[in-house]
Amino acid sequence: MDTKAFKRSLNHSDKYFRQGFGHGEEVAGQMQTEYNSGLIQEIRDRQYTLTRGNVTIKLAQSFGFCWGVERAVAMAYETRQHFPTERIWITNEIIHNPSVNQRLKDMAVEFIEVVDGEKDFSTVGQGDVVILPAFGASVQEMQLLNDKGCTIVDTTCPWVSKVWNTVEKHKKRDHTSIIHGKYNHEETVATSSFAGKYLVVLNLDQANYVADYILNGGDRAEFMAKFDNACSAGFDPDTDLDRIGVANQTTMLKGETEQIGKLFEHTILKKYGPQALNDHFLSFNTICDATQERQDAMFELVDEKLDLMVVIGGYNSSNTTHLQEIAIDRHIPSYHIDSASRIGPGNRIEHKPLHGDLTVTENWLPDGPITVGVTSGASTPDRSVEETIGHIFAIKADMAVV
Numbered sequence: 001m002d003t004k005a006f007k008r009s010l011n012h013s014d015k016y017f018r019q020g021f022g023h024g025e026e027v028a029g030q031m032q033t034e035y036n037s038g039l040i041q042e043i044r045d046r047q048y049t050l051t052r053g054n055v056t057i058k059l060a061q062s063f064g065f066c067w068g069v070e071r072a073v074a075m076a077y078e079t080r081q082h083f084p085t086e087r088i089w090i091t092n093e094i095i096h097n098p099s100v101n102q103r104l105k106d107m108a109v110e111f112i113e114v115v116d117g118e119k120d121f122s123t124v125g126q127g128d129v130v131i132l133p134a135f136g137a138s139v140q141e142m143q144l145l146n147d148k149g150c151t152i153v154d155t156t157c158p159w160v161s162k163v164w165n166t167v168e169k170h171k172k173r174d175h176t177s178i179i180h181g182k183y184n185h186e187e188t189v190a191t192s193s194f195a196g197k198y199l200v201v202l203n204l205d206q207a208n209y210v211a212d213y214i215l216n217g218g219d220r221a222e223f224m225a226k227f228d229n230a231c232s233a234g235f236d237p238d239t240d241l242d243r244i245g246v247a248n249q250t251t252m253l254k255g256e257t258e259q260i261g262k263l264f265e266h267t268i269l270k271k272y273g274p275q276a277l278n279d280h281f282l283s284f285n286t287i288c289d290a291t292q293e294r295q296d297a298m299f300e301l302v303d304e305k306l307d308l309m310v311v312i313g314g315y316n317s318s319n320t321t322h323l324q325e326i327a328i329d330r331h332i333p334s335y336h337i338d339s340a341s342r343i344g345p346g347n348r349i350e351h352k353p354l355h356g357d358l359t360v361t362e363n364w365l366p367d368g369p370i371t372v373g374v375t376s377g378a379s380t381p382d383r384s385v386e387e388t389i390g391h392i393f394a395i396k397a398d399m400a401v402v
């Protein structure tokens with residue numbers, strides 16, 4: 001399939017929308033009411049620090065809704081307003097936050113059902129409206145919906161589309177795209193659908209394995225078993241790693257993406273020499289600014305003296321999980337929660353350890369004066385952060401009374 005030509009024709013369709021419908025002001029007011037927080041604004045105004053009783057809260061200097069998330073959620077709200085009676089679908093979660101997705105369900109936006117691991121589009125009718133989430137959608141899904149004659153509202157973040165353009169460039173020059181990401185994450189599924197040949201590497205360990213294979217060869221069967229599901233159909237590591245380009249899922253750990261890019265550049269340099277580098281290696285910076293800023297702010301926060309950290313965001317949120325990783329790396333006791341309702345009753349928290357299952361910890365807030373670092377992922381409303389901080393203050397106030 002000529003994915004570029006298809007996208008071009010979609011752009012010209014009068015049933016394809018990539019912008020709001022002129023209800024921006026109204027929707028901004030609605031979102032402000034539902035997601036913003038006076039307390040968080042107050043903490044921002046006080047240099048990101050607030051002390052009440054014996055608790056000091058230190059907020060990261062960049063956290064919460066990014067531009068792409070605000071834009072996507074606003075477009076979904078506008079879609080509901082613009083098509084008040086039509087059936088509206090969304091192909092996935094709009095972003096990885098349970099309360100925001102629930103809000104769309106409350107507005108009668110229906111989520112495409114997954115049956116036996118496959119999305120079932122049979123229920124989507126010709127006159128229906130379909131929202132594509134902030135992560136985008138695979139080109140095959142777009143084609144299917146277009147063929148059905150649906151109205152498509154595409155909320156894909158432009159930073160994500162930028163990565164699609166990058167893999168298109170790799171494809172044009174017959175380079176294999178090495179994508180730093182999670183192969184089954186919605187964004188990476190979409191990105192890889194625009195690529196020609198591709199291989200998805202999760203982390204530096206996997207990248208090192210691939211780099212070693214490029215230089216020294218290795219066990220082909222082992223390679224294929226390792227990257228089963230994470231490469232294009234018919235991928236052959238013995239012939240398809242001669243010319244490579246690097247791209248990433250926009251919300252991976254920034255430092256790791258940079259290291260992976262350098263690793264492959266050095267690998268190709270070693271194998272083909274400096275003269276041939278440009279014929280065998282392509283690199284474009286596709287790290288999104290919002291990811292970068294939130295991770296940089298987290299690195300600053302963990303340099304402060306903290307007793308513990310609370311990281312708020314969906315459990316399937318890649319960028320939130322990476323913020324949690326930074327705290328763990330610094331050996332700071334860190335609790336990842338997806339909503340403030342995970343706290344309580346009493347001094348109790350239900351949280352998700354990195355790579356672990358939901359766990360309950362009793363007496364998670366220690367006695368005496370404490371400093372708590374707080375941050376939230378790019379898909380977390382400030383309201384959730386406010387509620388979390390409110391619970392922390394309340395528990396500590398109760399402990400002081402006893």
Ligand SMILES: C/C(=C\COP(=O)(O)OP(=O)(O)O)CO
Binds near residue numbers: 069
């Ligand atoms: C939509 C989006 C980022 C917003 O945060 P999310 O938490 O929704 O997504 P992710 O971190 O990629 O799992 C894709 O860049």
Ligand code: SF4
Binds near residue numbers: 067157159250288
């Ligand atoms: S994290 Fe970056 S790429 Fe993702 S939605 Fe936000 S701005 Fe867009």
